Amino acid sequence: MTGEKKKKVVKTIKVDVDKCNGCRACEVVCSAFHSMPKYSGNNPARSRIRVIREPLKDIYVPVYAGEHAKAECMGRDKYVIDGKEYEECAFCRASCPSRNEFKEPDSGLPLKCDMCESDPALEKPMCVQWCLNDALIYEEREEEVEEEEVQEELEIGLESLANKYGLEKIMDTVARMSMSKKG
Ligand code: SF4
Ligand code: SF4
Numbered sequence: 351m352t353g354e355k356k357k358k359v360v361k362t363i364k365v366d367v368d369k370c371n372g373c374r375a376c377e378v379v380c381s382a383f384h385s386m387p388k389y390s391g392n393n394p395a396r397s398r399i400r401v402i403r404e405p406l407k408d409i410y411v412p413v414y415a416g417e418h419a420k421a422e423c424m425g426r427d428k429y430v431i432d433g434k435e436y437e438e439c440a441f442c443r444a445s446c447p448s449r450n451e452f453k454e455p456d457s458g459l460p461l462k463c464d465m466c467e468s469d470p471a472l473e474k475p476m477c478v479q480w481c482l483n484d485a486l487i488y489e490e491r492e493e494e495v496e497e498e499e500v501q502e503e504l505e506i507g508l509e510s511l512a513n514k515y516g517l518e519k520i521m522d523t524v525a526r527m528s529m530s531k532k533g
Contacts (some may be wrong), residue, residue, distance in 0.1 A: 354497040361465045361479060362489045365412050368380030369485035372403045372410035376477035376486065383466060385478045395455045398463040399477050404439060407432050412477075413486065415452040418460035420512070423448075459514060 377394035384398070385391045394400070398415040409431055423446070426438040445452035445460035452461045466475040478488040512520050 355494045356497055358493050358495045360491050360493055361433045362491075363414065363465075364473065364487040365430055365488060366485050366487065367411055367416070370401065370410040370485055371485075372401055372405065372483075374403075375482070376412060376521055377477045379400060379480040380466075393455070396461065398452070398461050400451065402436070407434055409434065413441055414443055414463045415445060415461045416463070417445075419444040419446040419463065422446050423489045432493075456493050522523065 374394060376398040376399050378392045380397040380399050381394055382389045382392040384396065385393075399412055400415075402409075402411045402413060404410070427442070428438050429436045429441060439449060445462065446510075453459065454461060466472050466477075472479075474488045477488045508520065
C-alpha cells in the first residue's frame with residue numbers, strides 16, 4: 351500500500367573548492383550562530399563546518415559535519431591532492447569515536463550541520479551568507495515523498511534528540527510547547 355504524498359524541501363550547499371581562500375569566516379559565524387545565547391561567543395572548534403587548509407599548496411576544502419557514527423569504520427580512506435597526502439579520514443563528515451572532529455570541545459557531544467534551522471527561518475544559512483568568495487552556494491528544491499518517509503525522518507530526529515538530552519526532557523519540552531500553543 352502506498353502512503354499519501356507529501357512535499358519535502360531538500361536543502362543543498364554546493365561547495366566550489368576552487369573559490370575558497372581558507373579565510374574561515376564560515377567556521378567563525380557558524381560557531382557564533384550556534385552559541386547560546388546566539389552570538390555570545392565564537393569558537394571555530396564548535397563549528398559544524400571546518401576548512402582543511404594547506405596554504406603552501408593553495409588548497410582549502412570546506413567539509414560539513416554530517417551524521418554521528420556510534421562506532422568507527424572498519425576501513426579508512428586517504429586522499430592525495432596535488433601531491434599532498436592527507437591524514438586518514440581527513441575529509442570524512444562524521445562525528446565518530448576515532449577522532450575529535452565535529453565534537454563539542456567541552457562535552458564531546460557530536461556536532462552536525464543543521465542548515466541553520468531557526469525560527470524565523472533564515473533566507474540562507476549563515477556560512478553561505480558570510481562566504482564573500484561565493485565558494486558556498488545554497489540551493490533548495492522540492493521533492494514529493496511518501497508519508498512513511500516523512501514519519502521515518504521525524505523518528506530519526508527525535509531519536510537523536512532523545513540520545514542527546516534524554517527522553518524525559520524531550521517529553522517535558524513537547525508538553526510545555528503544546529501548553530504554550532494552547533494558551
Ligand atoms: S568563508 Fe568561504 S572562502 Fe572562507 S573558508 Fe569558508 S568556504 Fe572558504
Ligand atoms: S549551514 Fe549553518 S549549521 Fe551548517 S555549517 Fe553552515 S552555518 Fe553551520
